[in-house]
Amino acid sequence: MTSQMPTPDGRPPRRSLLPLAAIGLIALGGAAAFAWAAGWIGSSGRLTSQRFVDTIEATGADHPGFRRAHSKGVCVSGSFQGTAEGVALSSARAFSQAAVPVLGRMSIGGGDPHGADAAARVRSMALLIRTDDGQQWRMAMNSFPFFGAPTLEAFLEQTRAGIPDPATGKPDPAKMAAFLARYPQARRFQAWAESARWSDSWANTAYNGVHTFHFINTNGERQPVRWSMRPQAPFVEMDKAKREQASADYLAEELDRRLATGPLRWDMVVTLPDAGDALDDPSQPWPETRRQVTVGTLSFEQAQPQATGPCRDVNFDPLILPTGIAASDDPILAARSGVYAQSFFRREREIASGKASDATDQEASP
Numbered sequence: 001m002t003s004q005m006p007t008p009d010g011r012p013p014r015r016s017l018l019p020l021a022a023i024g025l026i027a028l029g030g031a032a033a034f035a036w037a038a039g040w041i042g043s044s045g046r047l048t049s050q051r052f053v054d055t056i057e058a059t060g061a062d063h064p065g066f067r068r069a070h071s072k073g074v075c076v077s078g079s080f081q082g083t084a085e086g087v088a089l090s091s092a093r094a095f096s097q098a099a100v101p102v103l104g105r106m107s108i109g110g111g112d113p114h115g116a117d118a119a120a121r122v123r124s125m126a127l128l129i130r131t132d133d134g135q136q137w138r139m140a141m142n143s144f145p146f147f148g149a150p151t152l153e154a155f156l157e158q159t160r161a162g163i164p165d166p167a168t169g170k171p172d173p174a175k176m177a178a179f180l181a182r183y184p185q186a187r188r189f190q191a192w193a194e195s196a197r198w199s200d201s202w203a204n205t206a207y208n209g210v211h212t213f214h215f216i217n218t219n220g221e222r223q224p225v226r227w228s229m230r231p232q233a234p235f236v237e238m239d240k241a242k243r244e245q246a247s248a249d250y251l252a253e254e255l256d257r258r259l260a261t262g263p264l265r266w267d268m269v270v271t272l273p274d275a276g277d278a279l280d281d282p283s284q285p286w287p288e289t290r291r292q293v294t295v296g297t298l299s300f301e302q303a304q305p306q307a308t309g310p311c312r313d314v315n316f317d318p319l320i321l322p323t324g325i326a327a328s329d330d331p332i333l334a335a336r337s338g339v340y341a342q343s344f345f346r347r348e349r350e351i352a353s354g355k356a357s358d359a360t361d362q363e364a365s366p
């Protein structure tokens, strides 16, 4: 199983330690992180969104018109229904409006838009919830319970370790070993990747926001939370033998079969920290004993290919938040916004200049 280690942003493993290389695309700190996210930093040799995306592309994730991470996926649509507990915690309209429309995207980690679904250790869910007050709440979650790098620099280091060596055409395992040796958070992520059981569907997988956000209610009270989507579909394990036999588009095909029989549902659960729990470091999990509150139910009713579906041209920027929800000071969260914008910019330019027929299904269109 070591040879299938995933990276925290969900990149597929090329060799034993390589998967971890995908973990690391993130972090700076405090105000500097916001400056970085806004693209203010970095004329010479410093971290910028552009440099980060250049590094991701150097690992092989440079397919015209596709996302530079989580490149393979499908569009989904449905609705979100909040609970009274959600209303008590946050004034966001998503919790009080009945049946809010949701546009989503289910994906696998990694930068290969044609990768094998069942080989991807990391699976993902992205959502755009559009409420009747004209506001949007976007989020992008992964199936891992915590991030594998404590800082943006660490994630960059991990990503760099995944760049193929020109001499061999493969990443140098020594670089990933050095990364692992330096960061206990990366070793914890690796232990998760090696031990967590694989489910057999996007539908029976849990997705975690990982970062801390603040819910703000109508009284102005702020409550730190981390959110997760917990599947109502029962867990069914997919062992290694089944994964090896599965078709390349296994997850998408399986999702279509499920949707043909009815909607798929997840409970949205927020975990509340105790004093002392990390609020700005997604690589530090909170104990499972922390208080949890169900704030809503997500339902998906339809799926569409991403080449022709409504999610293709969406940037699921995790900092697009409605009134009643605010970002924490987590520098990795701040940096994601800038990196996603850069990836979005590049893929949309490729689509607009006709360089991305593979991503847009242009040949099949009239």
Ligand code: HEM
Pocket (backbone or CB within 6 Å): 009, 024, 025, 026, 027, 052, 056, 066, 067, 068, 069, 070, 073, 105, 106, 107, 124, 125, 126, 140, 141, 142, 147, 152, 155, 208, 209, 210, 211, 282, 314, 315, 316, 332, 335, 336, 339, 340, 343, 344, 347
């Ligand atoms: C510094 C850390 C990270 C970096 C640099 C990074 C980078 C990226 C990039 C470049 C994309 C493609 C964006 C686009 O073209 O629209 C992406 C997508 C995505 N990322 Fe990250 N990521 C990071 C951390 C995370 C974390 C912590 C999570 C979740 C817990 C996450 C979940 C996702 C998901 C679900 C998508 C696909 C969204 C979609 O369907 O459009 N990422 N990431």
